[in-house]
Each structure stands twice: as structure tokens, then as C-alpha cells.
Amino acid sequence: MLIERSxxxxxxxxxxxxxxxxxxxxxxxxxxxxISKNNLITDFKGLQSLKYLPNVTPLAHQLEVAERVIEEMNGKAILADEVGLGKTIEAGLILKEYLIRGLVKKALILVPASLANQWVEELQLKFHIPAMLYRKNFDLDYLDVVVMSMDTAKRSPHKEKIYAQDYDLIIVDEAHKLKNHKTISYTFVQNLKKKFCLLLTATPIQNDVFELFYLITLLKQGHLGSYETFKSTFSANKRDVEQDSFLNELVNQVMVRNRRQDTGIEWTNRQVQVIPVEFTDKEREAYELISGLKDVSSVFSGAFSTITLQREMCSSQEATLGTLKKLSADCRSTDEIAYVNEVIQQLGNLSVHSKAEKAVDLIIKANDKVILFTEYRATQMYLCEYFHSKGISSVLFNGKLSKNSREWIKHLFKQNAQVLIATESGAEGINLQFCHHVINYDLPWNPMKLEQRIGRVHRLGQEHDVHIYNLAIQDTIEDHILGVLQGKIEVFEKVVGQLDDILKTTKKSEEDVHVSATNPRISKTILQ
Amino acid sequence: MYPQQIHGYLRQFFNENNCPIVNGNEHYMTVQLTVEMDKKIMNRPFYWRYIESVNETPNPAQITLITNIQQLNEGVKGEVVHLGSPRLHQLFQVTKDMGSYVKMYEQLQTRQGEQAVLTPWLSVNYKISFRSQQTKEALHSLGINLMTGAVFQEFQGKLNNLNLAMEPPENVFNLPYIITPVRALDRLDAVIDRIVGEEDRNWAVESKKRWQKDQAVLDYFYEGQDVKPECYEIEKQAMEERFKPRITIEIVNGGLFYLRN
Structure with a gap:
């Protein structure tokens, strides 16, 4: 036995x-x-940190996570609680415990840039951990607990500075961003020494089960075997129940996931509805023209550009026009140009988008604060203008806002405006418990994005039932997206565990079932 | 530590360091720091360098420490101090630095013409940490008689009951030690090693099991690869740091004591 003395x-x-x-x-x-006698750690087990944190009252599930990660998982875990259950608190508890026990001297916390300040504040104020936000030219020798944006950390010269340090604990927030093993971020984290390591994500699978494979392999190489064996055992087309439960068990050895309903806290309900929208005849015509573009010109023949245009057409004329004009610059023959021009003209003749009208109906009916998510900046602008013409006040939120502007927009939304129109990139890390209506104006391909969106309002502190409206235009690409979303949710639930309602309606709510039932096509897609 | 314990500790700490408490009740205190204490805890080296270079009258700070914010209703402004707050942690460290080495004499009443004898002892308080992926600590207070070499445990408890002072009492003869303090320290170190050796080793066995299990998983992952990539070595190293059982022996404080037998 190694005995150290000075x-x-x-x-x-x-x-x-x-x-x-x-x-x-x-x-x-x-x-x-x-003092030494009073503060002695007399047991290997249990949390010492609580007596040092009189200002934090962790919830039961957060304490369980911290204890399990330290005592059973040896300090290496994916913290995958649903959005809004306090993963930061759990990570803070674990870090604090290790600091008190002297097992961690230096810790590195990698986060999206937009969340860096929030982390520093929480660690300092709630946990009394002297965390510092990294700035260029800081000497890491003198920073024991440092918060850094992943984008900075993975680049030279910062990367080299980090590798030269000897960190005892690595925490990665929003770790689903490491799902792709070919990215620089992934390689960067892969080559960090991980004595203890916490990966935080509410959405460990976004699209397929291989993302989870790579995330777990990053944490603990070999836990799920090699890629080849994993692929042959668990590939999507020949999975059975037995294998699913085996995989589920393996995953649970390195991952903790609390669901809202497991927490013992009274959660408000989610009322999820799919709101079918009908195109007008003219819109339908324009949609068909756009779908036909691929047969007219090679510029549009890529499956991706057609799908993009179709999705944009389901969102707003403005979004469609932007992409169309950009692509049409590559058109050469007069036939092509004539066809594209016809489409553009057709779009110009359209009046208010049917979905926008539907959105206004919903907002008026809600008669309360509403968050609306769209995938497109052009749609964001369009809706803002249209809402204004209808006497509805709105503010815009997107990923380009600085920290101060974000706070200011949040404040404006709380105090003055009825609607917050946000793009995807705005959905991360803002908490808006004072609002309980969410309109998903466009649907993303990825169910976890929907979960992240809903998580902005359905979190600790929400007092009302949360109403979620998923808008989908009938007989368009959006039907297909609904189907894909449902498929991905099934994979997630088999491997990771149940998900809170994102798409489907709760059984209790007959009214909602009724809404879906009016549209047999869509309800089939959702419920199959 | 409860608020009242912390309050008592702070009061004692500042009294001992000649920092007068100028205001307060049982829930807060305002303390006038001395120059020395200001330098130790206020973290303003530039101020002190400036004052000393221009020879100006120093103006050490006053600080207000609140030990029980719930009970406070007078609108007192100050730092809230509780177990885990950086300020208290800092004062603990200062206490440790300023209370590491003592030489003390037991005080006795002697009758006229009588001569008493005091025996030299070395006492050392050891803190042992058992570490792997988890940790546990133990405190051992040992005392060794520098005349006979007899060793006693729980020595601090015995010392706490005696009336000790830094100066020897009058008319008392202090025996010169036979075993030098340095040799005695070696002996106590050996005693601590024996105590540590007798501790339950299950925790270390358990850690090694976990280590082997994880190592097997890692090796399986790279099975058949003769030249293993860098991340294999990194992970192997991380595993060793995580699981390897080790024991740290630290001396909290210790001193020379002249005691009546």
C-alpha cells in the first residue's frame, strides 16, 4: 500500500x-x-457536502443521483435527467463532494458559450466553489475550477494549454453535442484524461442508437464493446426485446436518468395537441410546383434541396423565397429560369400563410403568454410583422443575441410582449416558467429538439398545465416528419427509457384525442 | 457546526489575535482587525505595499461577520459566515497555520521550599486519509514520554484537562529529555504506521476489484491491437489515479509538553 507523508x-x-x-x-x-475533529470525514459513504451548503436544499432525486454516481459509478456518469430537473445542481453536488473529500483539486467544466456565465454564477453563489470563467491569456496553473466554452477549449492554443494541465474532473454540459465522433469536439474530449467525468444531457439519443454508443464510449471505452460488435448485436433492423433490455441494463450502469414523474414532485400536466392545418388551393398549387422543381432543373434535383423548400413552404413564403432565389442563381437554361420565375410569382401572389392564421387563432384563444418556435429566421420576421398587424405584441429571440440582450428580451417578454418568437438556437438555457403555451410552428426532425423547447417552460417552478401545439400541414412533408419523429421516440424509449409527452396526447384528455381523431391520416401516423 | 458554535469560534479566534469586537450580539459581530490580521485575511497586498512605501498611517479594516442571518432583524450588513463559506474556510486555515507548534508547561501550586518536577512529552496529532475512488479520514492524538518512551493514545483529551501555560511555573525543575524530540517523532511515526496497518483493508480490496473490472473492459476493447492508441494509455492512467488505494498521513499539529506525572 502506498503511504504518503510529508x-x-x-x-x-x-x-x-x-x-x-x-x-x-x-x-x-x-x-x-x-476544527480537524469536527470536520473529519468519518465514512467512505454518504454526502459530506450538505453540511457545507446551507443555502442549497437539493431535491431527493438530486441527492440520489449524487450518491449513486460517487458510490456506485466511481464518478463517471452520464447525467441524463429530463430537462428542468436540475442536472447542474447534481453536477455541483458531485463536484463539491469531491473537492471536500480532496479527491478533486482541479476541475474543467466545458459548456456552450451561452451558458458559461450561468455556470460560474451557480457554482460560486450556490456551491461556494471559486469557479472562474476562462479568458484568453489566463494561466490555467492558477485556476483550479475553470469554466470554458467548448468552442474555445477545442481550438489551439487553448487545447494545448488544457492538455498540459492535470484535471481530476471533467464536466461537459449539453453533451449531446458530442454525438458525432468525427467532430473536433469529440476528439478533443476523447484525448482528455478522465479520472472523474460527468456528461450532462437530457437527450442522450437524438436520432439513432449509435449516438448513445459514441457518448458512452467517450465516457468509458469498451463499455458497449467495439463498434462492429455493437452494430451487429443492436442494429436497428434485427433488434428484439431481450436485446433491448440487455442494452438498457448496460446503459443504466453508466447513466442516470430521472423523469419528472419519478421525482415525487407534483408536476403540472402536458397537454399536447397536433393541430392540422389545411393549405388553401393556391398554397397547395405553389407547393406542388415546388415539389416539381426537381424534374425541371438539375439545380433542384438533390433530395435535400427539395425537402428544404417543401419544409419552408410549410412555414412561410418568405422562407421559401430566400432559398429559391439563392438556388435560382445557378439556373442556366431559359426553361429553368422561366419555371423558377413562375414559382416566385405564384408565391408573391399568395396572401397570409394558412399556418400563420392558425397561429393567431391559437394565440387569441390562449389569451396569455405564448412561445412560438420556428426553424427559419425569415419566418420569424414575417410572423412578427403579421402579429403586429393583428395587434399582437411580440419579441424575437435567436442564437445571435448576446447575454445581455437575451436577458433584456426575456424581460420584455415577461413584462410587455404577449409572444416570444424563437428560433431553434434560442431554445437553449433560457428558463421561462412564467409562460405555459408553446407553439411548435415548424417541426424539427429531431424529437429531442422538441423536448428541449418544451423544457424551457415545463420545468421546476411551472404552476400551470403546459399546452403544446404542434402545427402540421396536411398531406405535405410535415406528415412524414411526424412519422419520423414518432419512430425516433420509440428507439429512445426502448434503449434509454420513457419520454414525457412530446407528440402524442395523454390518454386522460379526451378533447385532445378528439382533435387527432378528426384527422385520421395524422392520428394514424402518431399512434402507430 | 451550528451557528452558535461558529459564533463562539470566531469570538475566540479574534480575541486570541487581539482583534477587538467593536459591535455585535450573538448573531453577528463587527471586528477591528489588527495590521497583521488584515494582511493575513483581507487579500490586499497592493494597499499594504503602498502604505508601507509612503510611510502613511495604516488603517486596518473592520469586518462584520453574520453567523445567523435568520435571527438578525436590525438591518446589519456584512458577510454571512457558515460552514462551507470561503471566509470561514480561510479562518480555519489561518488557525491551522498559527496553531501548529507549541511548547507548554503544566502550572502547579508548590509549597514553600518544595521542588516539583515536570516530565517532557512530545504530542502529535495525526490525520490519516484513506483514498481510492472514495475517501475516509481518521484522527489520532499520540503522546510519548521523552524519559521512558511510553506511548499513549487520545493524548489531546488528556492535555485539554490540564492547566497549561507557555512559561514554566516557579520553583519547578524541568527534566531534560533522554529521548530527543526528533527521535521521538520517528517513534510516533512508526506507531502510526502500525495503527494504519491494523485498519480494515476491505475498502482497498473493493477498489482493486473495481479497478480490475474496468481494466478488463478496456483491454477487451483493444483486444488484438498490438500498438495501442494514445487514448488507451490516457484511460489506463486515469484508472490508476481513480482506483489505486493510498494512505496519506498528515500532521495537524504537535508540541513539547512538560507535565507532572
Whole structure:
């Protein structure tokens, strides 16, 4: 057994025996002994940190997570609680515990730039951990607990500075961003030494089960075997129940996931509705023209550009026009140009988008604060203008806003405006419990994005049932998206565990079932 | 530590360091720091360098520490101090630094013409940490008689009951030690090693099991690869740091004591 001791005390003791230094006070000597005795960690198990944190009252599930991660998982885990259950608190508790127990001296916390300040504040104010926000030219030798944006950390010269340090604990927030093993971020984290490591994400699977494979492999190489064996055992087309439960068990050894309903806290309900929207005849015509573009010109023949245009057409004329004009610059033949121009003209003739009208109906009916999510900046602008013409006040929120502007927009929304129109990139890290209506104006391909969106309002502190309206235009690409979303949710639930309602309606709510039932096509897609 | 314990600790700490408490009740205190204490805890080296270079009258700070914010209704402004707050942690550290080495004499009443004898002792308080992926600590207070070499445990408890002072009492003869303090310290170190050796080792066995299990998973992942990539070595290293059982022996404080037998 390795025994470490220092001779420093002995040397200074000899100095005093030889009368070169003064002796200390007996009172302070006794006090020092008492402090050591009072603060002694007498057990391997249990959390010491709580008595050091009188200002934090962790919830039962957060304490369980912290204890399980430290005692059973050896400090290496994916913290995958649903959005809004306090993963930051859990990570803070674990970090604090390790600091108190002396097992961690240096910790690195990698986060999206937009969340960096929030992390520093929470660690300092709630946990009394002297965390610092990294700035260029800071000397990492002198920073024991440092918060850094992933985008900065993965680049030179910061990357090299980090590798030169010896971190005991690595925390990665929003770790689903590491799902792709070919990215620089992934390689960067892969090559960090991970004595202890916490990966935080509410959405460990976004699209397919391989994302989880790579995330777990990043945390603990070999836990799910090699890629080849994993692929042959768990590939999507020949999975069975037995294998699913085996995989589920393996995953649970390195991942903790609390669901809202497991927390013992009274949660308000989610009322999820799919709101079918009908195109007008003219809109339908324009949609068909756009779908036909691929047969007319090679510029549009890529499946991706057609789908993009179709989705944009389901959102707003403005979004469609933007992409159309950009692509049409590549058109050469007069036939192509004529066709594209016809489409553009057709779009110009359209009046208010049917979806926008529907959105206004919903907002008026809600008669309350509403968050509306769209995938497109052009739609964002369009809706803002249209809402204004209808006497509805709105503010815009997107990923380009600085921290101060974000706070200001949030404040405006709370105090003045009825609607917050946000793009995807705005959905991260803002908390808006004072609002309980969410309109998903456009649907993303990824169900976890929907979960993140809903998580902005359905979190601790929400007092009302949360109403979620998923808008989908009938007989368009959006039907297909609904189907894909449902498929991905099924994979997630088999491997990771249940998800709170995102798409489907709760059984209790007959009214909602009724809404879906009026549209047999869509209800089939959702419920199959 | 409860608020009242912390309050008591702070009061004692500042009294001992000649920092007068100028205001307060049982829930807060305003303390006038001395120059020395200001330098130790206020973290303003530039101020002190300036004052000393221009020879100006120093103006050490006053600080207000609140030990029980719930009980406070007078609108007192100050730092809230509780277990885990950086300020208290800092004062603990200062206490440790300023209370590491003592030389003390037991005080006795002697009758006229009588001569008493005091025996030298070395006492050392050890803190042992057992570490792997988890940790536990133990405190051992040992005392060794520098005349006979007899060793006693729980020595601090015995010392706390005695009337000790930094100066020897009058008419008392202090025996010169036979075992030098440095040799005695070696002996206590050996005693601590024996105590540590007798501790339950299950925690270390358990850690090694976990270590082997994780190492097996990692090796399986790279099975058949003769030249293993860098991240294999990194992970192997991380595993060793995580699981390898080790024991740290630290001396909290210690001193020379002249005691009546």
C-alpha cells in the first residue's frame, strides 16, 4: 500500500526546538485540533457536502443521483435527467463532494458559450466553489475550477494549454453535442484524461442508437464493446426485446436518468395537441410546383434541396423565397429560369400563410403568454410583422443575441410582449416558467429538439398545465416528419427509457384525442 | 457546526489575535482587525505595499461577520459566515497555520521550599486519509514520554484537562529529555504506521476489484491491437489515479509538553 507523508511539519518543528522560530498559541492549537475533529470525514459513504451548503436544499432525486454516481459509478456518469430537473445542481453536488473529500483539486467544466456565465454564477453563489470563467491569456496553473466554452477549449492554443494541465474532473454540459465522433469536439474530449467525468444531457439519443454508443464510449471505452460488435448485436433492423433490455441494463450502469414523474414532485400536466392545418388551393398549387422543381432543373434535383423548400413552404413564403432565389442563381437554361420565375410569382401572389392564421387563432384563444418556435429566421420576421398587424405584441429571440440582450428580451417578454418568437438556437438555457403555451410552428426532425423547447417552460417552478401545439400541414412533408419523429421516440424509449409527452396526447384528455381523431391520416401516423 | 458554535469560534479566534469586537450580539459581530490580521485575511497586498512605501498611517479594516442571518432583524450588513463559506474556510486555515507548534508547561501550586518536577512529552496529532475512488479520514492524538518512551493514545483529551501555560511555573525543575524530540517523532511515526496497518483493508480490496473490472473492459476493447492508441494509455492512467488505494498521513499539529506525572 502506498503511504504518503510529508516532512514539512518536522522541519519547522526543529526550527522551533533550536529557538529560531516562535512557538504558537495554545488556544489556537486547541482550536485547530477541534476544527480537524469536527470536520473529519468519518465514512467512505454518504454526502459530506450538505453540511457545507446551507443555502442549497437539493431535491431527493438530486441527492440520489449524487450518491449513486460517487458510490456506485466511481464518478463517471452520464447525467441524463429530463430537462428542468436540475442536472447542474447534481453536477455541483458531485463536484463539491469531491473537492471536500480532496479527491478533486482541479476541475474543467466545458459548456456552450451561452451558458458559461450561468455556470460560474451557480457554482460560486450556490456551491461556494471559486469557479472562474476562462479568458484568453489566463494561466490555467492558477485556476483550479475553470469554466470554458467548448468552442474555445477545442481550438489551439487553448487545447494545448488544457492538455498540459492535470484535471481530476471533467464536466461537459449539453453533451449531446458530442454525438458525432468525427467532430473536433469529440476528439478533443476523447484525448482528455478522465479520472472523474460527468456528461450532462437530457437527450442522450437524438436520432439513432449509435449516438448513445459514441457518448458512452467517450465516457468509458469498451463499455458497449467495439463498434462492429455493437452494430451487429443492436442494429436497428434485427433488434428484439431481450436485446433491448440487455442494452438498457448496460446503459443504466453508466447513466442516470430521472423523469419528472419519478421525482415525487407534483408536476403540472402536458397537454399536447397536433393541430392540422389545411393549405388553401393556391398554397397547395405553389407547393406542388415546388415539389416539381426537381424534374425541371438539375439545380433542384438533390433530395435535400427539395425537402428544404417543401419544409419552408410549410412555414412561410418568405422562407421559401430566400432559398429559391439563392438556388435560382445557378439556373442556366431559359426553361429553368422561366419555371423558377413562375414559382416566385405564384408565391408573391399568395396572401397570409394558412399556418400563420392558425397561429393567431391559437394565440387569441390562449389569451396569455405564448412561445412560438420556428426553424427559419425569415419566418420569424414575417410572423412578427403579421402579429403586429393583428395587434399582437411580440419579441424575437435567436442564437445571435448576446447575454445581455437575451436577458433584456426575456424581460420584455415577461413584462410587455404577449409572444416570444424563437428560433431553434434560442431554445437553449433560457428558463421561462412564467409562460405555459408553446407553439411548435415548424417541426424539427429531431424529437429531442422538441423536448428541449418544451423544457424551457415545463420545468421546476411551472404552476400551470403546459399546452403544446404542434402545427402540421396536411398531406405535405410535415406528415412524414411526424412519422419520423414518432419512430425516433420509440428507439429512445426502448434503449434509454420513457419520454414525457412530446407528440402524442395523454390518454386522460379526451378533447385532445378528439382533435387527432378528426384527422385520421395524422392520428394514424402518431399512434402507430 | 451550528451557528452558535461558529459564533463562539470566531469570538475566540479574534480575541486570541487581539482583534477587538467593536459591535455585535450573538448573531453577528463587527471586528477591528489588527495590521497583521488584515494582511493575513483581507487579500490586499497592493494597499499594504503602498502604505508601507509612503510611510502613511495604516488603517486596518473592520469586518462584520453574520453567523445567523435568520435571527438578525436590525438591518446589519456584512458577510454571512457558515460552514462551507470561503471566509470561514480561510479562518480555519489561518488557525491551522498559527496553531501548529507549541511548547507548554503544566502550572502547579508548590509549597514553600518544595521542588516539583515536570516530565517532557512530545504530542502529535495525526490525520490519516484513506483514498481510492472514495475517501475516509481518521484522527489520532499520540503522546510519548521523552524519559521512558511510553506511548499513549487520545493524548489531546488528556492535555485539554490540564492547566497549561507557555512559561514554566516557579520553583519547578524541568527534566531534560533522554529521548530527543526528533527521535521521538520517528517513534510516533512508526506507531502510526502500525495503527494504519491494523485498519480494515476491505475498502482497498473493493477498489482493486473495481479497478480490475474496468481494466478488463478496456483491454477487451483493444483486444488484438498490438500498438495501442494514445487514448488507451490516457484511460489506463486515469484508472490508476481513480482506483489505486493510498494512505496519506498528515500532521495537524504537535508540541513539547512538560507535565507532572
Amino acid at each position: 516532512s514539512a511539519w518536522q522541519e519547522a518543528f526543529i526550527e522551533r526546538l533550536e529557538n529560531r522560530e516562535q512557538w504558537d498559541s495554545w488556544t489556537l492549537y486547541k482550536m485547530s485540533y477541534d
